[in-house]
Structure formats: structure tokens, C-alpha cells
Amino acid sequence: MTKFCPACGEALIDDAKFCKSCGASLSGAVNRQSVPERPLVEKSYTAITVIGYILAFLLPLLGVICAIYLLTRKDSEDANKHGKYMIIVAVVIWAISFLMVMG
Numbered sequence: 001m002t003k004f005c006p007a008c009g010e011a012l013i014d015d016a017k018f019c020k021s022c023g024a025s026l027s028g029a030v031n032r033q034s035v036p037e038r039p040l041v042e043k044s045y046t047a048i049t050v051i052g053y054i055l056a057f058l059l060p061l062l063g064v065i066c067a068i069y070l071l072t073r074k075d076s077e078d079a080n081k082h083g084k085y086m087i088i089v090a091v092v093i094w095a096i097s098f099l100m101v102m103g
């Protein structure tokens, strides 16, 4: 495991007490395992999400189309998540209406 200087980011040997590059104390040195979170630019699909849920209840087939649209959006994890829920809702509603027609 390689340590990195918390001050300058220089790679250091494991038992180093001070950074050989900038001289910073390494008492608080951390292994740079976690990549700093990049600010993700999330696109909002609020309108289509709301419409999709309504359609999933009223017209499951159109709801599924909305869900697929949201699932294929690569720029919003939220849209993907709602797309999955929407498919579940549409399938459940479709199954219920199917059973009602059969009954």
C-alpha cells in the first residue's frame, strides 16, 4: 500500500513520517483509495417522470414507453431509478387490469 502526502499528494513509502517533497507531517496521511466525488451534472426529467407515472397507472403500455425513455437516459441516475419503478408500476397495473378482465 502506498501512502500519499495529504498536503501535496506525493507518493510516499509506508513508514514515512514526513513528506520528502514538501515536509508535511504524515500523522494524518490517508491512502488515496476513495476517488473524490465528481460533481455529477444531473439532468432533470421531472415532467416526464410525473407523466410517466400517471401513464403507468392509466395506460400501462405508454407508461412502459416513458419508463424505457427514462431508463435509457445516461445523464440522470434519478431518471433511471424512476424508469425502473415505472416499469414495475405499469406491469402491476397491467396484471391487475388483466386479472379483472379475466375475472
Ligand SMILES: [Zn+2]
Binding pocket: 005, 006, 007, 008, 009, 010, 019, 020, 021, 022, 023, 024
Ligand atoms: Zn508533501
